[in-house]
Amino acid sequence: MAYSDNLQSKIDNLRQRSKSISLGSIGFSSPLILAPMASICNYPFRLLLQELGAGGTVSELISAHAIHHGNERTMKMLRIHEDETNVGIQLFGEDADMMAEASKIAQDFGPKFIDVNMGCPVRKVVTKGGGSALLKDPKALGPYLRKIKSAISIPLTIKIRMGWDDEGINADEIIHVANEEGIEFVAIHGRTRAQQYTGQANWEYLEGLKPESPLPLIGNGDLHTPYSTHQRLEHTQLDALMIARGALRNPFIFLESYLENPKEQIFNGDDYLEIIQRLYDLVCEAFDQDRVRLIQLRKFIVWFAAGFPNASKFRASAFENQELDILMKLSKEYFLSIENRGKFIDHEAVFMNSGHG
Numbered sequence: 001m002a003y004s005d006n007l008q009s010k011i012d013n014l015r016q017r018s019k020s021i022s023l024g025s026i027g028f029s030s031p032l033i034l035a036p037m038a039s040i041c042n043y044p045f046r047l048l049l050q051e052l053g054a055g056g057t058v059s060e061l062i063s064a065h066a067i068h069h070g071n072e073r074t075m076k077m078l079r080i081h082e083d084e085t086n087v088g089i090q091l092f093g094e095d096a097d098m099m100a101e102a103s104k105i106a107q108d109f110g111p112k113f114i115d116v117n118m119g120c121p122v123r124k125v126v127t128k129g130g131g132s133a134l135l136k137d138p139k140a141l142g143p144y145l146r147k148i149k150s151a152i153s154i155p156l157t158i159k160i161r162m163g164w165d166d167e168g169i170n171a172d173e174i175i176h177v178a179n180e181e182g183i184e185f186v187a188i189h190g191r192t193r194a195q196q197y198t199g200q201a202n203w204e205y206l207e208g209l210k211p212e213s214p215l216p217l218i219g220n221g222d223l224h225t226p227y228s229t230h231q232r233l234e235h236t237q238l239d240a241l242m243i244a245r246g247a248l249r250n251p252f253i254f255l256e257s258y259l260e261n262p263k264e265q266i267f268n269g270d271d272y273l274e275i276i277q278r279l280y281d282l283v284c285e286a287f288d289q290d291r292v293r294l295i296q297l298r299k300f301i302v303w304f305a306a307g308f309p310n311a312s313k314f315r316a317s318a319f320e321n322q323e324l325d326i327l328m329k330l331s332k333e334y335f336l337s338i339e340n341r342g343k344f345i346d347h348e349a350v351f352m353n354s355g356h357g
């Protein structure tokens with residue numbers, strides 16, 4: 001068993017409050033899904049968050065081009081843990097043939113679905129015609145998706161933005177193309193490509209898509225806290241919600257969003273330490289070099305500390321040393337010192353305002 005009885009019973013209690021859903025033929029154990037994040041959503045983090053209530057997860061974006069070339073590091077990114085249940089692998093690439101080939105290879109790793117990245121705003125990706133550039137020409141999208149779909153036997157899904165820019169908002173049109181091509185669901189980040197990560201996600205637009213949509217829709221953007229997620233869950237017309245950055249500063253967000261009073265915090269410093277130890281075990285299993293393990297773990301631990309008292313001092317000491325066991329020792333001291341003191345996340349403060357979707 002991964003967790004103490006005390007932590008496991010808190011997890012189970014909140015887990016029971018969410019309900020299983022189906023988006024097309026894909027089942028999720030809750031309508032709150034962990035969004036794909038590059039260099040973050042590898043199998044250790046995905047499995048941890050699945051254990052902490054995420055109804056499903058999506059991998060980091062993986063290059064179809066690199067899969068085609070059999071790049072060793074990329075092939076490792078395709079790994080799925082045997083205990084992962086509702087996981088999708090996200091691929092990106094402008095070339096339909098290469099995407100079809102990569103999807104077929106990715107399918108053999110055992111995901112529940114393949115997801116196409118159509119939201120990445122990064123210049124290097126869009127100048128080649130991948131990521132959010134795929135939103136610019138809905139007519140070309142049909143044959144592109146058709147080719148990918150015909151290569152696999154598991155469902156195909158897409159993750160998009162609202163459109164390329166203010167003048168090119170066309171998620172409604174993209175959804176209809178996706179429907180014609182037999183896509184299972186569409187996840188939408190409520191910003192345009194031009195916005196990158198500025199401004200606020202436009203939930204009014206996202207909610208307005210639902211009545212006319214022939215496909216299940218997942219809304220995404222700025223659900224940074226259990227409170228904002230709880231509020232959205234209560235009122236949304238959408239089929240599910242995706243959370244990215246919020247899960248980094250609060251990995252318990254998928255559970256705490258189900259609290260009657262989501263401003264209450266039931267997970268304390270000891271609980272954080274337990275999940276860090278769990279992540280340590282998974283990271284050590286996934287990566288054999290101590291240097292990689294250190295880099296992987298340190299970023300997560302420092303994010304998890306965000307909002308707790310003296311987090312910046314802890315962050316500085318975590319980055320000062322280069323030894324994995326010292327990092328774990330410092331983490332133990334720090335998180336045990338938190339006890340029941342609360343976490344305060346200032347969701348107005350800029351946190352990670354760049355990414356691949």
Ligand SMILES: Cc1cc2nc3c(=O)[nH]c(=O)nc-3n(C[C@H](O)[C@H](O)[C@H](O)COP(=O)(O)O)c2cc1C
Pocket residue numbers: 035036037038040059060061090117118119120159189220221222223224242243244245246352353354355356357
């Ligand atoms: C560090 C980082 C990496 C990201 N990587 C991906 C990615 O690989 N694929 C993708 O579709 N979106 C990616 N995104 C976008 C997120 O999935 C999500 O759409 C966006 O962050 C808005 O959700 P949030 O406000 O809950 O963070 C990334 C975002 C961040 C911050």
